[in-house]
Amino acid sequence: MGDFENSPNDKSGVITADEYKEKANAFFKEQQYDKAIEYYSKAIELDPKNAIYYSNRSFAYLKTEAFGFALADATKAVELQKSYTKAYYRRATAYMALGKFKLALRDYEAVHKACPNDKDARLKYNECNKLVKKLAFEKAIAVNEVKKSVVDSINFDSITIEEDYSGPALEDGKVTEKFIKDLLATYKQQGKLHRKYAYKILFDVKSYFMEQPSLIDVTIEDNEKFTVCGDIHGQFYDLMNIFELNGLPSPTNPYLFNGDFVDRGSFSVECIFTLFSFKLLYPEKFFMSRGNHESHTMNQMYGFEGEVRSKYTAQMADLFTEVYNWLPLAHCLNKRVLVMHGGLFAKDGVKLDDIRSIDRNRQPPEEGLMCDLLWSDPQNAEGRAPSKRGVGIQFGPDVTKAFIEENGLDYIVRSHEVKSEGYEVAHNEKCITVFSAPNYCDTMGNKGAFITLRGKDMKPKFTSYTAVPHPDIKPMAYANPLLSLIA
CATH class of the missing domain: 3.60.21.10 (Metallo-dependent phosphatases)
Incomplete structure (x- = not known):
């Protein structure tokens, strides 16, 4: 689910937008992510209701560590197309990069439910679930004990x-x-x-x-x-x-x-x-x-x-x-x-x-x-x-x-x-x-x-x-x- 997508040229006005998207895809493959973002943006200007454009741009933003923008684009793609699993994946990745693990888990769960037989979806959901539970456990322990320095717990000699x-x-x-x-x-x-x-x-x-x-x-x-x-x-x-x-x-x-x-x-x-x-x-x-x-x-x-x-x-x-x-x-x-x-x-x-x-x-x-x-x-x-x-x-x-x-x-x-x-x-x-x-x-x-x-x-x-x-x-x-x- 890591690849970007192409969309059909089946509507009036979308052909030019798709040409921009095709150029963006080419820049993405060449790892010229800023150029890819520029051309995905041009496609969005012409066809602002196309979830694939936002999802692809989200992917490019992830590559440039613009996780806030990646999150916004993935969210927009989800709003435009509720069943679009790649958009949930990208939003989950942005949440993970920002340390917002509970929100990431919610999106991985959505993908897992939509694609129950997808091994990668199941793996990511299980991994994120384990991480969220581990952090909750560590937080619960921390409340009940005085935090000691690691230095004090190591017998150096x-x-x-x-x-x-x-x-x-x-x-x-x-x-x-x-x-x-x-x-x-x-x-x-x-x-x-x-x-x-x-x-x-x-x-x-x-x-x-x-x-x-x-x-x-x-x-x-x-x-x-x-x-x-x-x-x-x-x-x-x-x-x-x-x-x-x-x-x-x-x-x-x-x-x-x-x-x-x-x-x-x-x-x-x-x-x-x-x-x-x-x-x-x-x-x-x-x-x-x-x-x-x-x-x-x-x-x-x-x-x-x-x-x-x-x-x-x-x-x-x-x-x-x-x-x-x-x-x-x-x-x-x-x-x-x-x-x-x-x-x-x-x-x-x-x-x-x-x-x-x-x-x-x-x-x-x-x-x-x-x-x-x-x-x-x-x-x-x-x-x-x-x-x-x-x-x-x-x-x-x-x-x-x-x-x-x-x-x-x-x-x-x-x-x-x-x-x-x-x-x-x-x-x-x-x-x-x-x-x-x-x-x-x-x-x-x-x-x-x-x-x-x-x-x-x-x-x-x-x-x-x-x-x-x-x-x-x-x-x-x-x-x-x-x-x-x-x-």
Whole structure:
């Protein structure tokens, strides 16, 4: 039920609409999803009562992670054609992507009832039903017990290191340059860090982040080069390529990684332990912001939790959730450039001190400052609009201008969106997007990019690069099977 559909050319006026749809289908097959959306939209303009057009466009929106728009289109298709099972599938997938599992279950149930002999429909219904029951059980337990940290439940000293282990080793319990060198070499050969060292890194990095504010002020010296990277999404070999191109992090080569280190790519464990190790080695010269994928719901759906369970334990997956809750939400560079993963806010008048005072030790809420920092996107139109993602908002050039003027900033940098060149300069050069995962999910064909700037003038310089080969493990290999439509 994952394919898009063709509709018959049997009504006056529909032929032209169908021609648009055929062009859209061709763009979809070539993975040019934005073009597909454009042509499905033209078909809808000419024939706004055709459920297939909305359903096909919903599918394209799913591919571009515009889950809010995908949800709206699938709902419209259902309204136009109550028996249209593909539309229910697409709406369920959008609900799953947004973490609205009960609503997804309702749609999977509708498909299962309409197609009782369809094995895929039955599988998806059963999987979603299990997930909803599991979450309800966990919620019931949580009400009746005081939530203990995973750190308190692990007897670290009892974890033994086997005699035949020859991988990277912490020195006196600390990350060193040698440890990181050995770690990177091990990961490149698809080796594994011992769970004892993995737990120690997580304990230590959690303790460090707990002491940090929600907004970190970063000082960059006049002639110091500073690098900002966007989403990595578990693409470890592309992360290594960044270090090849731009040098390893060091006291003289500082970096900021701007969220979404994990999920989708199937080397997320390697990415996050690499980044956390650099954070512990160079805490004042290596920075990490939280992204919308550093959250329990996203990790549950998009592969990180499954990958941690596969390579380590379910307990470690829970510990990652605790660590992510303490990641800073934004960084201010030389009091001139604000860097956050998503974007600006649903209301005017937000000050940097408002960001500093956010209570971030929690799962991202569905609205408010923390939500907007992690989820929002820029738009070309003035003002604000509901988000294409179904979470956060879209903000225009006037919103950016007002925010930077009110806070005495030069511009903002954010990530969160695939860009063909790996970056985009928008809003009269006041809003920059940087995305560092090239050929995202092995399908998008985009370049990755990073930004370098110097403290003297804070002018951004962009470096784009293409994807490098990686071992034959597909993206989303550890993801929830219910997301197979958008894998």
